[in-house]
Amino acid sequence: MANSEEAPRDTRRVDVRIYPKLEIREGGTVAAHAVHFGLKHGNLSADYPTDYMFIAPEGWRFYEFQLAGRTWPGVSVFPEDSDFEVAFGDPDRKTVVMTDHCxxxxxxxxxLVLENIATGELATTDPSADNGDRD
Structure with a gap:
């Protein structure tokens, strides 16, 4: 029953925050932004089917990107498996819904990759952001 449509289901809001940072490029510093979510590094542990709703901060939207031969709607999950479904939650790409079937x-x-609506700047998470689930 754990994966059936009748199983209990949880919905969780995941706040996404964007902070300024410096990057080093060609021997100098460049102003940029970094994406953080959950408790900085995710913390998205679930024991039963859960819908996570990632919410972009004001002035930003989720950015569709290519990674490992697949198109991702603002959020990618690795290792890729059938446990997860990821889709934009609205036409303006202000939300992404990720379902974990557990x-x-x-x-x-x-x-996570987001785009600044005014400038087109892209910001991303450190790809080591994980759920720490049963390490």
């Missing part, structure tokens, strides 16, 4: 329990890693 069929397997091991650490997954997430990559």
């Amino acid at each position: 069929g397997t329990y091991y650490p997954h890693f997430y990559q």
Whole structure:
């Protein structure tokens, strides 16, 4: 029953925050932004089917990107498996809904990419952001 449509289901809001940072490029510093979510590094542990709703901060939207031969709607999950479904939650790409069906329990890693609506600047998470699930 754990993966059936009748199983209990949880919905969780995941706040996404964007902070200024410096990057080193060509021997100098460049102002940029970094994406953080959950308790900085994710913390998205679930024991039963859960819908996570990632919410972009004001002035930003989720950015569709290519990674590992697949198109991702603002959030990627690795290792990729059938436990997760990821889709934009609205036409303006202000939300992404990630469903965890909880069929397997091991650490997954997430990559979030957002776009500044006014400038087109892209910001991303550190790709080591994970759920720490049953390490």
